[in-house]
Structure formats: structure tokens, C-alpha cells
Amino acid sequence: ERVQTLRDNSSYFRNAITEAGFKPLPGETPIVPIIVGETAAAIQMSDMLLDQGVFVTGFGFPVVPHGQARIRCQVSAAHSRDDLDQAVTAFKSVGKQLGIIT
Numbered sequence: 001e002r003v004q005t006l007r008d009n010s011s012y013f014r015n016a017i018t019e020a021g022f023k024p025l026p027g028e029t030p031i032v033p034i035i036v037g038e039t040a041a042a043i044q045m046s047d048m049l050l051d052q053g054v055f056v057t058g059f060g061f062p063v064v065p066h067g068q069a070r071i072r073c074q075v076s077a078a079h080s081r082d083d084l085d086q087a088v089t090a091f092k093s094v095g096k097q098l099g100i101i102t
Contacts, residue, residue: 006077016088021101032073042069052090
């Protein structure tokens with residue numbers, strides 16, 4: 001049951017974050033990397049998301065190629081739909097502030 005909940009949550013989050021205008025790397029795992037571009041943007045975005053109660057990690061060069069910096073999200077079976085919606089809302093807010101989405 002928990003594995004199915006994890007799969008459902010991962011799919012739900014991927015779809016919602018894509019609809020919000022972000023570009024997650026394809027996959028079905030609960031680790032959802034969202035490409036944001038430059039390293040400074042990924043670090044700044046992760047800091048701003050933490051201020052809104054969303055803990056994610058920003059990765060940039062040299063961990064990933066130049067221009068492919070990302071935010072690493074990890075979805076859990078323990079997340080409720082409200083938790084995931086709150087995270088997506090925070091992503092939208094921060095993404096707009098940083099000009100990553102419109």
C-alpha cells in the first residue's frame with residue numbers, strides 16, 4: 001500500500017510541477033530533478049523554497065553540467081496531497097520571482 005501511495009504521489013507531483021511550467025527530468029522515481037539552468041539560480045531557489053517551508057536541494061556545476069543546474073525533490077509516501085500542493089504553490093511563487101517560469 002505504501003509503495004502504491006509513493007508511486008501515486010510521485011506521479012501527482014511530476015504532473016503538477018510540469019503543469020506549473022517547470023521541466024523535471026523524465027522518470028517514475030520519487031526523486032524529481034527540476035532543471036532551472038544556472039547554479040546560482042538553483043541555490044537561490046532552494047534557499048527561497050526553504051523560507052516557504054519546502055526543503056529541497058539545489059545542485060549545480062561541477063556536480064551536473066554547466067547550464068543544467070537543478071532542484072532535487074524527493075517525494076514520500078508520507079506526503080499528503082495538501083503537502084504536495086503546498087510545495088507546488090511555493091515552486092510557482094519562487095519560480096516566478098526568479099524568472100524561471102512566467
